[in-house]
Amino acid sequence: MLKTEEWLLIRDLYSQGFSISEISRRTGYARETVRKYLKKKTAPEPQKRPPKPSKLDPFKPYIQEKLKEGPYTAVRLYREIKEMGFDGGKTIVKDFVREVRPKQGVPAVLRYETKPGVQAQVDWAEMEQLRLMER
Incomplete structure (x- = not known):
């Protein structure tokens, strides 16, 4: 299948008076190919191939x-x-x-923020013993 530019080149050379054999020599396409594309009135459209069956x-x-x-x-x-x-x-x-496979996203976490000094967080895994300060 020719690209649009190549099709235009063939048509342009033909309109300048070159023979089909000369166009074939200059472009590298067979004479039958040149004739085929000179007969077309519109630029060639790429055609999709049917999907090939998979082993799977x-x-x-x-x-x-x-x-x-x-x-x-x-x-x-x-x-x-x-x-x-x-x-x-x-x-x-x-x-x-x-x-x-179903996509597994990371669950959204709602961030809970407070003003400074209102809430404290403790990592209990690091503490061996809890000591409360008495007043």
């Missing part, structure tokens, strides 16, 4: 069910589907698990 496709529902049940690692899931007949590699399983 038959096992995706199983992996998703297992991830809903509990925290499974990608390596464990890989071993399980390998026993079921999967012939792909670990990386494809790890990438898929990373995509579908």
Whole structure:
């Protein structure tokens, strides 16, 4: 597939009077390719390819069910589907698990602040004994 600039170059050379053979020599494209793109009235649009089926496709529902049940690692899931007949590699399983695993965020903490001298905090793990001052 030609880029828009290359298509414009072919059309420009043809409008200047160059033959298809000469355009082919200058651009490096075959004469049939030059003819094909000279017939087009609009610039070529890139076309998307249909998605290629993955080796993991038959096992995706199983992996998703297992991830809903509990925290499974990608390596464990890989071993399980390998026993079921999967012939792909670990990386494809790890990438898929990373995509579908529920995201675990850090829980938000509401900060509680007071004015100086109103509240005290103590780390009880460091204290062996509590002594109160008597007045």
